[in-house]
Amino acid sequence: MDLLEPGKVRSCILAKKSINAFFLSRYSNNDNAAISVESKEGNFILTSTYMPYEEENPPSKTVRELVDYSTVNGTPLVMGCDANAHHTQWGGNDINKRGDWRVSPEESFSDHFRILFTLDRNLIDIKPYRNPTRTNWTKYTNWLKERIDPPRENTLSNTSAIDTTVQNLTSKMKTSFEKHCPLSRCTRPTNPSW
Structure with missing residues (x-):
């Protein structure tokens, strides 16, 4: 999938201007957004991924290439995704093979439950x-x-x-x-x- 094909864009990342982040276009498309973030401990990659329900062998080639890139370069990778994982434990009507995830039971005001985490990194501020x-x-x-x-x-x-x-x-x-x-x-x- 090329970057921004016609159709729905189902993934994005919002970053504050004060964070030194760079868009990784090679690993981004309608269903995957990836950025490299500078921190005092070194760079790391953040990615937001949407895995379509009808996709038979997730994750996509783009996501696999990003994981390979991260592994080869020793760059930490944090991935948030909508994996379309179904499980009755979090309100689904059925269980699919993607459904073995740990999620927060807190109300998200959405049809999705959320996975919460905190990044404990000393980000580099972009100084004026x-x-x-x-x-x-x-x-x-x-x-x-x-x-x-x-x-x-x-x-x-x-x-x-x-x-x-x-x-x-x-x-x-x-x-x-x-x-x-x-x-x-x-x-x-x-x-x-x-």
Whole structure:
């Protein structure tokens, strides 16, 4: 199955912008979404999978290839899925061979029960940064002109006075830059249009 074939998209992953996650298009399609997530302990893969009821030998080739990739590269894999597993224990009318799963009995406000888990990883935050090309240089300069007086004669007569003046000037330049250059966040690369 190619990425986003015509038909229903039955799998997705929602990730906060503050998480450094990258879409794994090779292992994603209408029924499988996979991302690589950076953490302080190393990368890991998250995948959300839908296994159609009529599929005879789940999981799909895409999922098997993802598991192989994860195994070969030693990258931890966390998979959440709708396996269409039927069992009377969680409200089904029948039991199929996929039905041997442990699930939460909590109400999910859906026709599905849920499997709950917590990932205990130290995720790497995407830190905001300032892009100098986005600075409003006119406001930057005007702000500095209002706050910096030219040195008076004989005030820079020794290294201590020069150091103090440089520190004050540097501090004011930094403050002006922070006021007039907005914070930016790293954007994730998008798939090229071709």
